[in-house]
Amino acid sequence: MILALEKMKAVTISKYGDQTVLTYGEIERPKPKSDEILVHNRAVAVNPVDWKIRDGLGEVFGLKLPIVLGCEIAGTIEEAGGDVRDFSPGDQVYGFVSLQRNGGYAEYTIAKPDEIAPIPENLDFDNAAAVPVGALTSWQAIFDAANLQAGQRILITGASGGVGSMAVQLAKAKGAFVIATASSKNENFVRSLGADEFVDYTREKIEQRVGEVDVVFDTVGGDMLERSFRTLRRNGFLVSIVTPPSNEKAEKYGVRASMIGVQPSGKQLREINQLIAEGKLKTRVATVLPLSEVRKAHELSESGRTSGKIILHLS
Numbered sequence: 001m002i003l004a005l006e007k008m009k010a011v012t013i014s015k016y017g018d019q020t021v022l023t024y025g026e027i028e029r030p031k032p033k034s035d036e037i038l039v040h041n042r043a044v045a046v047n048p049v050d051w052k053i054r055d056g057l058g059e060v061f062g063l064k065l066p067i068v069l070g071c072e073i074a075g076t077i078e079e080a081g082g083d084v085r086d087f088s089p090g091d092q093v094y095g096f097v098s099l100q101r102n103g104g105y106a107e108y109t110i111a112k113p114d115e116i117a118p119i120p121e122n123l124d125f126d127n128a129a130a131v132p133v134g135a136l137t138s139w140q141a142i143f144d145a146a147n148l149q150a151g152q153r154i155l156i157t158g159a160s161g162g163v164g165s166m167a168v169q170l171a172k173a174k175g176a177f178v179i180a181t182a183s184s185k186n187e188n189f190v191r192s193l194g195a196d197e198f199v200d201y202t203r204e205k206i207e208q209r210v211g212e213v214d215v216v217f218d219t220v221g222g223d224m225l226e227r228s229f230r231t232l233r234r235n236g237f238l239v240s241i242v243t244p245p246s247n248e249k250a251e252k253y254g255v256r257a258s259m260i261g262v263q264p265s266g267k268q269l270r271e272i273n274q275l276i277a278e279g280k281l282k283t284r285v286a287t288v289l290p291l292s293e294v295r296k297a298h299e300l301s302e303s304g305r306t307s308g309k310i311i312l313h314l315s
Contacts, residue, residue: 010106044104070104117269150175160186284308
């Protein structure tokens with residue numbers, strides 16, 4: 001007797017290209033290994049890296065077609081492998097998962113225990129899916145790489161974005177003095193996150209307004225990154241998530257500099273949960289669309305005109 005394979009709704013790409021390569025349909029539902037967890041997704045966030053992978057970056061990353069995109073998930077545990085100890089079916093979880101397995105644009109996703117954490121009680125699925133990438137990227141950049149301490153001064157570029165807005169809140173919760181850059185239309189939002197000073201980068205040059213900072217967290221790259229070197233004190237630290245900083249410039253200004261790429265961490269998400277529970281870290285969801293409208297979600301993300309997370313909702 002041949003058992004029918006279980007199916008699930010998912011969005012896949014079978015070739016690289018624009019939004020039209022995103023295909024909504026049915027694929028085989030994955031089965032967890034003994035050290036894996038099957039998560040029934042309720043919400044998944046859309047990130048710029050998703051459409052960059054769709055455009056061809058997936059080949060650079062070594063991903064194999066067809067690909068299910070989406071690394072930021074929130075849902076309930078459907079099944080836990082026999083070796084999994086800290087999670088049980090029915091648990092509400094969220095996290096940042098590897099695309100080397102199947103991603104989050106699907107009803108079900110395979111996760112490792114160290115990629116997920118319990119969802120804080122004060123977050124629904126949509127807002128939980130908006131947390132992991134921004135919060136983990138910021139945490140790993142400003143705390144792990146730059147070792148930001150209470151009382152230090154930090155400059156955060158692109159502070160109204162998904163990552164920058166999380167960084168402002170995390171740095172403030174740490175007790176740092178936060179200087180944030182964004183355009184004037186986002187000033188009220190950025191100040192509401194706790195920024196101590198605001199610089200409208202469209203009207204002012206940051207190096208003429210800001211100086212003697214201990215840490216620069218660059219989420220913009222380009223000319224902004226290059227000018228950020230001049231805002232640092234000697235022995236300060238510049239960390240970028242966009243472009244590898246120039247070693248020559250770092251030596252010239254007597255500072256340290258590096259680029260980081262975000263890594264999954266259930267342990268750090270549990271620490272972030274405490275800040276969420278205390279009201280020190282808030283999310284901003286801009287748009288919620290059904291999974292079937294993924295092409296529209298990518299179009300919105302690529303436009304750069306949304307302020308907050310784009311969420312794909314699953315029933």
